[in-house]
Amino acid sequence: MTDVQTRPAPRASLLAAEDIRLALSAVQDPELDEPITDLGFVRSIDVSPGTAGAAVTVHLRLPTSFCSPNFAYLMASDSKDAVAALEGVAVVVVELDDHHDSGLINAGLAADAGYRGTFGHEAEDSLDELRWTFRRKAHTAAMERSLTELLRADRGLAEADVGRIRLADLPPGHTKAALLRRREALGLPLEPGARVLVDHRGLPYPPDEVPMALRRARSTRISIDGNAHFCRGLLRTRYAGSGADQNERPEGAEPGDRHTLLPITVKENA
Structure with a gap:
C-alpha cells in the first residue's frame, strides 16, 4: 500500500484580501503622508488562487477626478510593486477608477511602461x-x-x-x-x-x-x-x-505611525 502524503497548500491559496491590504499599507499618499489604506483610497481587492500563484486585482479611488496625475500614478505604481513583492502572487492588476487620466495610467501600469513611458513629454520629473x-x-x-x-x-x-x-x-x-x-x-x-x-x-x-x-x-x-x-x-x-474604509489616526499620533515606509527607489521603467 502506497502512503499518500498530504502536501501543504501553496502560499498562493492562503493569500487573502487582508494580506494584500497589509502590503498596501506601506504605500503613502505623497502629499498627505498617510497610508492609502487609512485614507480609504483602496476601493476593492480581489484575490483569485491559481496553480502558479494568486492573481490579485486592486481598484483605487481618489477624492476628486482631478487629483494630480503624477501623485495618482505614483500611488498606483507603488501599489502594484507592493503587492507583486508578496510571496505567492503571480499576477497583479492595479486600476485607478474615476480619474481624468484613468485610461492613460491604467494602460501604462498594465504595460509596465513606467512613469516616463506612460506620460511621455509631460513627465517633467522622475x-x-x-x-x-x-x-x-x-x-x-x-x-x-x-x-x-x-x-x-x-x-x-x-x-x-x-x-x-x-x-x-x-x-x-x-x-x-x-x-x-x-x-x-x-x-x-x-x-x-x-x-x-x-x-x-x-x-x-x-x-x-x-x-x-x-x-x-x-x-x-x-x-x-x-x-x-x-x-x-x-x-x-x-x-x-x-x-467606513478610513482609519482616523488618534489625537497626537504621527501619520502612518503603524506602518513601514517604502524605499525611495521603487521599480520604474524608463
Whole structure:
C-alpha cells in the first residue's frame, strides 16, 4: 500500500484580501503622508488562487477626478510593486477608477511602461525626484511635531533654544520613532548627539535662523495635516460609505505611525 502524503497548500491559496491590504499599507499618499489604506483610497481587492500563484486585482479611488496625475500614478505604481513583492502572487492588476487620466495610467501600469513611458513629454520629473520632495516634507513635519511636543512638555524651553536640541533629548514614543524613520529614509544622522532641527541636507541652522526655521516647519506640518483632513472629507462626499474604509489616526499620533515606509527607489521603467 502506497502512503499518500498530504502536501501543504501553496502560499498562493492562503493569500487573502487582508494580506494584500497589509502590503498596501506601506504605500503613502505623497502629499498627505498617510497610508492609502487609512485614507480609504483602496476601493476593492480581489484575490483569485491559481496553480502558479494568486492573481490579485486592486481598484483605487481618489477624492476628486482631478487629483494630480503624477501623485495618482505614483500611488498606483507603488501599489502594484507592493503587492507583486508578496510571496505567492503571480499576477497583479492595479486600476485607478474615476480619474481624468484613468485610461492613460491604467494602460501604462498594465504595460509596465513606467512613469516616463506612460506620460511621455509631460513627465517633467522622475518618480524618485517626486518621492524625495515629499519625503523631505514629511521629515520636516515629523521634526516639527517632535520639537513642539518637547516645547509643550518643557515650558522653560524657548523656541529660540530648540536649535540645540539633539535626538537624545527627545522623549521616547511614537513621535520620536516616526522622526527617526523619516531621517533614516533620507539618510540623515541617527546618532543620539545629532541635532533635531536640520535642513534637508542634515545641516543645523544658525541660532538667529532657528525661530523662522521652526515656523516654516510648522507651516509645512499644518498644510499636510489640513490637506489630509480635507481629502478625507472629499472622499466621503464623492463615495457614499467610503468613510467606513478610513482609519482616523488618534489625537497626537504621527501619520502612518503603524506602518513601514517604502524605499525611495521603487521599480520604474524608463
